[in-house]
Every structure is written in C-alpha cells, then in structure tokens.
Amino acid sequence: MTRAAESRKAAPETPAERTPRKTATTQPAHKPAPKRRLSAADRRREILAKSIEYFARVGFDGGTRELARHLGTTQPLLYRYFPNKEALIQEIYKVVYLDQWKPSWDTLLTDRTRPLRERLQTFYEEYTDAILNPQWMRIYFFAGLKGVSINERYLALVEERILSRIVREFQSECGIEPPEVLDPHDLEVAWDLQGGIFYYGVRRYVYRTPVHLAKNDMITRVLDVFFAGYKAVLEKRLRG
Amino acid sequence: MTRAAESRKAAPETPAERTPRKTATTQPAHKPAPKRRLSAADRRREILAKSIEYFARVGFDGGTRELARHLGTTQPLLYRYFPNKEALIQEIYKVVYLDQWKPSWDTLLTDRTRPLRERLQTFYEEYTDAILNPQWMRIYFFAGLKGVSINERYLALVEERILSRIVREFQSECGIEPPEVLDPHDLEVAWDLQGGIFYYGVRRYVYRTPVHLAKNDMITRVLDVFFAGYKAVLEKRLRG
DNA sequence: CCGGATTTTTATCGATCGATAAATACAGCA
DNA sequence: TGCTGTATTTATCGATCGATAAAAATCCGG
Numbered sequence: 422m423t424r425a426a427e428s429r430k431a432a433p434e435t436p437a438e439r440t441p442r443k444t445a446t447t448q449p450a451h452k453p454a455p456k457r458r459l460s461a462a463d464r465r466r467e468i469l470a471k472s473i474e475y476f477a478r479v480g481f482d483g484g485t486r487e488l489a490r491h492l493g494t495t496q497p498l499l500y501r502y503f504p505n506k507e508a509l510i511q512e513i514y515k516v517v518y519l520d521q522w523k524p525s526w527d528t529l530l531t532d533r534t535r536p537l538r539e540r541l542q543t544f545y546e547e548y549t550d551a552i553l554n555p556q557w558m559r560i561y562f563f564a565g566l567k568g569v570s571i572n573e574r575y576l577a578l579v580e581e582r583i584l585s586r587i588v589r590e591f592q593s594e595c596g597i598e599p600p601e602v603l604d605p606h607d608l609e610v611a612w613d614l615q616g617g618i619f620y621y622g623v624r625r626y627v628y629r630t631p632v633h634l635a636k637n638d639m640i641t642r643v644l645d646v647f648f649a650g651y652k653a654v655l656e657k658r659l660r661g
Numbered sequence: 662m663t664r665a666a667e668s669r670k671a672a673p674e675t676p677a678e679r680t681p682r683k684t685a686t687t688q689p690a691h692k693p694a695p696k697r698r699l700s701a702a703d704r705r706r707e708i709l710a711k712s713i714e715y716f717a718r719v720g721f722d723g724g725t726r727e728l729a730r731h732l733g734t735t736q737p738l739l740y741r742y743f744p745n746k747e748a749l750i751q752e753i754y755k756v757v758y759l760d761q762w763k764p765s766w767d768t769l770l771t772d773r774t775r776p777l778r779e780r781l782q783t784f785y786e787e788y789t790d791a792i793l794n795p796q797w798m799r800i801y802f803f804a805g806l807k808g809v810s811i812n813e814r815y816l817a818l819v820e821e822r823i824l825s826r827i828v829r830e831f832q833s834e835c836g837i838e839p840p841e842v843l844d845p846h847d848l849e850v851a852w853d854l855q856g857g858i859f860y861y862g863v864r865r866y867v868y869r870t871p872v873h874l875a876k877n878d879m880i881t882r883v884l885d886v887f888f889a890g891y892k893a894v895l896e897k898r899l900r901g
Numbered sequence: 902c903c904g905g906a907t908t909t910t911t912a913t914c915g916a917t918c919g920a921t922a923a924a925t926a927c928a929g930c931a
Numbered sequence: 932t933g934c935t936g937t938a939t940t941t942a943t944c945g946a947t948c949g950a951t952a953a954a955a956a957t958c959c960g961g
Binding site for chain 1: 720722799802803805806807808812813816817845846848849850852853854855856857858859860861863864867868869870872873874878879882883885886887888889890891892893894897
C-alpha cells in the first residue's frame with residue numbers, strides 16, 4: 422500500500438490536519454489565505470497568472486505537478502480549467518504578447534504637434550516598462566525558440582505600429598515626404614534602434630548580466646545616437 | 662514478447678538484413694557510409710557535431726533517443742563517450758561559445774594604421790559569419806534561458822575584447838585620450854551597436870522572420886548610424 | 902583464421918511526464 | 932440542517948525520460 426493511501430486513512434479523524442501545508446503547523450491564523458474553493462473564474466485567472474510566473478522561470482518544459490505546487494493546489498485541477506498543457510500555454514502567449522499594447526501609443530507616435538525626439542523618449546520609456554521585465558522577455562524567447570507562429574505576428578506588429586511610423590515621422594520632421602512603401606534601408610535602421618534597446622533587456626533579464634545605465638538613461642543615450650546617426654544617413658543620401 | 666525480440670530472433674540467418682536502415686533496401690552500394698565501428702575519437706567528434714545540430718533545433722530538452730536516431734546509432738552508445746547528458750551539453754557550450762574567437766580579430770580591432778570604420782566593417786562581417794547562424798544563435802539562447810554561468814563569461818568577453826576596444830579606438834580617432842576606466846555611457850552606446858547587429862540575427866535565425874537587407878548591407882547601414890551618432894554624442898559632451 | 906580488446910546493441914530499471922476517472926470536500930440554497 | 936451541484940483531491944494509467952548491465956558484433960595483431 423502506498424504512503425498516500427496510509428495518510429489518507431489516518432486523516433479523517435482529525436480534520437485540522439487535512440491541509441498540512443498552509444495552516445496549523447506554525448501559526449493558527451497567520452496566513453490569511455487558506456482560500457480553497459475559488460470561483461471558477463477566479464481560479465482560472467490565478468492559474469493563468471501563476472503559470473506565467475512559473476513558465477517564465479523554468480521554460481515551457483516545466484512540469485504540471487511543479488506548477489500545481491507553485492499554485493498551492495493539485496495537478497489534476499489544472500485540467501478542469503484548461504483541456505491540456507498546450508492550451509494553457511497558448512493562453513499565456515495571448516496575454517503576454519498581444520494584451521500589452523496601449524492604444525494611447527498610437528496617437529503618441531503620430532502626434533506631430535510634439536517634437537519626435539520627445540515622443541520617442543516617452544514611448545520607449547513606457548513601452549519598455551511593459552516588455553523589459555523578466556517575465557515578458559523570457560516568455561518571448563521560450564516561445565520564439567519553440568517556433569510558434571505568434572512570434573511572426575508580434576514582429577510584424579512591431580514593424581507596423583512602431584518602426585514604420587518612426588521612419589515616416591523622422592523623415593517628415595526632416596522635411597522629406599516619406600514614400601508609399603518604405604526603403605528597406607530605413608526599416609533596417611529602425612530595427613537597429615529597436616534591437617539596441619531590446620538587447621539591453623536581453624542582457625539584463627535573460628542573461629542577468631550587470632548593465633551600466635538605468636533603463637531610461639539607456640533610452641536617452643540610444644536615442645541620441647539614433648537621431649544624430651539617422652539624420653546624417655539621410656543627409657548623405659540626399660547629397661550623394 | 663516484444664517486437665524487438667521477435668525481429669532479433671529472425672535476423673541472424675540472413676546477416677545482410679542486420680543493418681536495416683542504411684543499406685540493402687534501395688541500392689546495394691548507394692550510400693558510401695555503412696561506417697559502423699568508428700574509432701573512439703571519431704565517434705566522439707561525430708556525436709558532438711550532430712548533437713549541436715540536434716540541440717540547436719529542438720533545445721536541450723530533446724531526448725537522447727531521438728538524438729541517437731539522428732546519429733544513426735543507438736542511445737546507450739552516447740554514454741560510452743559522455744558520462745551523462747549534462748556533460749555532453751557542457752561540451753557543446755565550450756565549443757560553441759569559446760572556440761569561435763579568431764586571434765586575428767585582436768590585432769584587427771587595434772590596428773591604428775587603418776581607419777576605424779574600415780576595421781569595424783571587416784570585423785563585424787567576419788564576426789557575424791561566425792555567430793549569426795541558426796546553430797550558434799539558438800544554442801546561445803537555449804543556454805541563456807537555462808541560466809548557465811558560461812553566458813556571463815561570454816558577455817564579459819564581448820565587452821572586453823570588442824566593445825571597450827571600439828570605444829577606445831573611436832575616441833582616439835576623434836582626438837580624445839580615452840580614460841583608464843571607461844564611462845558607462847560610452848559602454849552602453851557600444852552595447853547598442855552590438856545589440857542592433859545581434860537583433861538582426863535574432864529576427865533572422867531565432868524567429869525566422871524575413872529581413873530587409875543582406876547581412877553585410879545591414880552592417881554597413883548600422884555602422885553608418887553608429888559613427889555619425891556616436892561622434893555627435895561625443896561632440897555634444899565636449900561642448901556642454 | 903583465431904583470440905583478445907573494443908565498439909555497439911539489446912534489454913531493462915526507476916523516475917517522471919501529461920492526462921483521466923472516480924471519490925471526496927465544500928458552498929449555497931431549500 | 933440536509934440536499935445538490937461544483938470544486939478539489941486521490942489514485943492511477945501509458946508513454947517517455949536518463950541511465951545501466953549484459954550480450955553481441957566488429958576490428959586487429961598474431
């Protein structure tokens with residue numbers, strides 16, 4: 422007979438010992454959350470939130486049993502709220518990838534009453550608050566290495582909503598009418614900007630390596646280089 | 662009785678059928694490599710090479726059985742050449758991370774008889790040939806997400822051998838005597854350059870997304886921005 | 902061509918994985 | 932308070948994982 426069967430036989434006489442982890446061992450009412458039996462919606466939300474933490478830490482090959490332990494419940498409970506592990510992961514993708522974009526960024530990036538430099542500083546400070554953190558970055562790379570199609574959608578979204586706008590706004594502010602379809606060189610210059618900022622997050626949150634500047638100081642510096650550098654590139658192109 | 666046991670009983674009478682995968686099914690001598698029984702050194706080299714391909718494709722959670730299938734051998738054979746899976750992975754790290762640096766790059770980067778712009782163009786074209794490929798990049802990120810210490814060593818190596826040199830050479834070429842210990846701002850500007858180039862590789866080889874310029878054209882463009890941008894930043898710092 | 906050394910395969914173990922069915926504990930309403 | 936529906940747990944299955952021991956196959960010097 423297994424250990425579990427024995428303990429289960431012994432338990433019912435003393436119901437206080439039924440939940441051995443959270444209560445009754447150290448303090449009678451110390452932890453305010455012996456909260457069992459959540460509503461279905463709440464439980465589902467909690468599973469989703471804790472799963473993001475867990476999978477961001479260990480990767481999508483992490484086990485459902487350890488995930489359940491991290492949740493404070495048992496493993497089969499997961500399967501009442503998600504049909505299988507892959508469905509849970511897909512739900513995580515949706516939350517992490519697509520529910521982060523603030524609609525205010527659309528107007529911010531194209532608001533020509535303000536100087537572009539100021540707009541980009543504000544945008545990247547807010548945008549990096551959303552994505553330059555361990556959870557977002559690690560989920561992003563775990564998913565990318567698994568080769569899920571949502572990555573392509575995300576990169577297309579970055580190019581459409583951020584980079585092509587930056588190119589058009591920059592050229593417009595330089596007195597150039599941006600063409601209908603953008604020059605590949607300009608798009609790659611914008612990707613260079615994005616990549617420089619992004620790699621700061623990689624160093625800091627994926628590789629956990631010390632960086633030399635605080636996030637917003639880094640953004641200032643990178644934008645300094647970008648504005649002066651891209652302007653020079655455009656001028657050289659106009660002259661030559 | 663298992664399927665394997667049955668086939669094993671049936672085989673010995675017709676020794677030609679002993680190796681069912683490679684020969685005798687389509688062409689008698691088509692494949693030149695029924696090469697079994699390699700020397701220990703050769704077998705070890707082959708395991709290492711094929712393991713890099715395999716783990717780069719599926720990640721380090723890939724199974725040893727599928728790896729052996731990819732090798733054309735059986736799974737327990739791996740354990741004659743590596744004590745366990747982790748030791749094999751450590752060996753992969755060493756090859757992929759540390760055996761890539763060409764000593765000629767040391768002299769190239771610090772050769773002040775040539776203009777820095779020319780040196781960096783050559784260096785990054787060669788350097789990216791070494792690391793901007795699916796195998797290197799995917800191993801790099803799989804390892805980083807696993808949190809192995811070799812990543813920190815690699816990033817320290819990049820900063821020491823590449824970035825700090827770029828900063829010093831750049832300032833020297835601008836008529837500035839670089840200080841003993843570099844300004845954090847300058848190091849982050851150099852990381853911005855590295856990150857822009859690196860992220861091109863991420864888009865192309867990790868996320869397999871279409872890019873807009875060929876690799877060396879991208880390098881030219883990124884260096885254009887970097888040289889003009891960093892020069893402007895330095896001039897502004899001297900004036901203000 | 903034979904015998905010892907070495908490479909490779911067969912067979913298998915224990916642990917752990919995702920997933921399912923059945924039993925049980927809880928909450929709200931009568 | 933007792934009934935009923937639902938949330939949760941217990942127990943377990945089959946597959947697959949890394950790893951090991953023993954048998955078999957192969958090569959090589961005599």
